[in-house]
Amino acid sequence: MENQQTKGPAKMWGGRFKQPPDPDFEFLNESLRCDGRMLQEDLTLNLAWADALQGAGVLTAEERDAIVRALEELQTEWEGKRPPAAAAEDVHSFVEAMLVEKVGRLGYRIHTGRSRNDQVATDTRLHLIKEIAILQGRLAQMVKELLTLAESSWGVPMPGFTHLQRAQPILFSHYLLSFEAMLDRDFDRLSRAAQAANCLPLGSGALAGCAFPIQRRRLAQALGFQEISRNSLDAVSDRDFLCDFLYAAAMLMMHLSRLATDFILFSSREFNFLQMGDRVTTGSSIMPQKRNPDAMELVRGKAAIMESRLLGMLSLLRGLPSGYNKDLQEDKAPVFAAIDELGMILRVVRCALADTQIKAEVLRRAAADSFLLATDLADYLVQKGIPFREAHHIVGRVVGYALDREKELTSLTLAEYREFSEEFDADVWHWLNLESCLERRSLEGGTAPSRVRQALEEAQRRWDPRLPEPTAAESGKDTV
Numbered sequence: 001m002e003n004q005q006t007k008g009p010a011k012m013w014g015g016r017f018k019q020p021p022d023p024d025f026e027f028l029n030e031s032l033r034c035d036g037r038m039l040q041e042d043l044t045l046n047l048a049w050a051d052a053l054q055g056a057g058v059l060t061a062e063e064r065d066a067i068v069r070a071l072e073e074l075q076t077e078w079e080g081k082r083p084p085a086a087a088a089e090d091v092h093s094f095v096e097a098m099l100v101e102k103v104g105r106l107g108y109r110i111h112t113g114r115s116r117n118d119q120v121a122t123d124t125r126l127h128l129i130k131e132i133a134i135l136q137g138r139l140a141q142m143v144k145e146l147l148t149l150a151e152s153s154w155g156v157p158m159p160g161f162t163h164l165q166r167a168q169p170i171l172f173s174h175y176l177l178s179f180e181a182m183l184d185r186d187f188d189r190l191s192r193a194a195q196a197a198n199c200l201p202l203g204s205g206a207l208a209g210c211a212f213p214i215q216r217r218r219l220a221q222a223l224g225f226q227e228i229s230r231n232s233l234d235a236v237s238d239r240d241f242l243c244d245f246l247y248a249a250a251m252l253m254m255h256l257s258r259l260a261t262d263f264i265l266f267s268s269r270e271f272n273f274l275q276m277g278d279r280v281t282t283g284s285s286i287m288p289q290k291r292n293p294d295a296m297e298l299v300r301g302k303a304a305i306m307e308s309r310l311l312g313m314l315s316l317l318r319g320l321p322s323g324y325n326k327d328l329q330e331d332k333a334p335v336f337a338a339i340d341e342l343g344m345i346l347r348v349v350r351c352a353l354a355d356t357q358i359k360a361e362v363l364r365r366a367a368a369d370s371f372l373l374a375t376d377l378a379d380y381l382v383q384k385g386i387p388f389r390e391a392h393h394i395v396g397r398v399v400g401y402a403l404d405r406e407k408e409l410t411s412l413t414l415a416e417y418r419e420f421s422e423e424f425d426a427d428v429w430h431w432l433n434l435e436s437c438l439e440r441r442s443l444e445g446g447t448a449p450s451r452v453r454q455a456l457e458e459a460q461r462r463w464d465p466r467l468p469e470p471t472a473a474e475s476g477k478d479t480v
Helices: 023-029 032-055 062-079 091-111 115-152 172-197 216-222 230-235 240-266 294-318 326-355 359-369 370-383 388-404 414-418 434-441 448-464
Strands: 155-162 165-172
Touching: 023 172, 032 062, 032 091, 032 115, 032 216, 032 326, 062 091, 062 448, 091 115, 115 172, 115 230, 115 240, 115 326, 115 448, 155 172, 155 359, 165 172, 165 370, 172 240, 172 448, 240 294, 240 326, 294 326, 370 434
Parallel strands: none
Antiparallel strands: 155 165
C-alpha cells in the first residue's frame, strides 16, 4: 500500500523545519494506528491537566470551563471509537486538534508545561491499569469454570504423573486445583503489575520537570494514581511497569499452556480421560473420524508468542540512553497485542472447561493400577520398622517380580510377599487399597478427599469476590 502524507492538523513540532517529512518516514513516525486506543485516557488526562493549569494560574476559570466542556463533549462523541489512522501523528496531536476545532486558539494552551513524553507515559499507565482489571475479571471467570469442573468431578480418582509416567493416585479435583494455585499466583502478579503502573509521571515535562506551579499530588489524586514519580528524567523513560505486565502475562500463558498440554493428551484415545466439546475442537479435512484439540493447541502456541513479547520489550529497553527516545514508540504494540490476545485466550479456555466431559470410569480404572500403590507398600514396611531406603529396595524387587509374571501387586499372595520380607502380613491388603491410599494423604495440601474438599471451598471463597459485575447484556445469560 502506498503511504500518504498525514492529513489534518499541522505538526506540533514543525516550527523550525522548512520541508515536510519524507512520506515513508512520516508513515513510520506516526503512532495513531496504535496509540489511538488510548483516546479516552488522553481526554481524561487533559481534563485533569486543565484543572491543574487553572490552579497554577495559567488558565482563568472561564478558560478552564470552556476547555473542560469541549473535552467532555469529545469524550461522549468518541466513546467506544478510535480515531482514523491518518487523522494525526498521534493521539495527543489528535486530541489537541479536536479541542482547537471546538474552542479555537484557546485549545493550544492545554499543552502548556507538559510534553508528549510525560503525556504518553501517563496515558499508557492509565490504560494498562484499566485493562489489567478487565483481564483479572476474565481470569476469575475462567477459574470459576475450572472450579465448577472440579466440583462436578468430585471424588473421581486418577493417576498422578511425573515424567509423564503413572506415579500415585490422586483425585481429579486435586489435579484441577493445582492449576487454581498457579492461576492464583498469576492473579497476584497482574495486581503487582497494576500497582507498578500506579505512579503519575505527568508534570515531568520532556525530561527536566514542569516550569509552572502544578500541584502534582492533586493531579495524581484526580487521575486516580496513588503516588507521583520522584525523578523527571526517569519518569519519561520508565517502562518497567510494561515489563512487569508482560512477565505476568507470559507466566499466565505458560500455566495455561501446561493445562492445554494436559487436556490435549488426556483427550487422546491413548489416555481417553476426557472429551472436549464441539465448540473448541475441529475436524480434519481428510480424515472424517478426527476430533482435533485445536483450541488448546493454539493456547499452547500463543504462549510462545507471549514470551517473545517480554523478551522483545527487554531488548527494546536495554540499550537506550537516559531520557525519552523515539524507540519507546514501539513499546505499546506488543503490550496492546498481549492485552487483546490474553483476553481472547481466557475466554476460549473458559469455554473449553465449560464443555469438557470427564470420563469418570476410565479415570477410575486407570487409578486402580496397583503399581500406583508401590510407595504405600514401602510406607507399610516403614510402619513395621524397616528404614525407608531398605523398604524402597524391597518393594522394587516385588514390583519387578510382579511385572515379570504379568501380575498386579494386588494379585500376589501373602506367601509371595513374604519371600521378600517376613514383615509382610495380612494387614498389607489395607495398604494396597486405592481409597485408603488417598485418605492417608491428609496433610494440608494433600489429595485426601477431606483436604481436597476443604481446598475447593477455600478456592471458591478466594475467587468469588474477584468476579466482575455482570453487564446488562450478560445478566441472566450464559456468557461462556
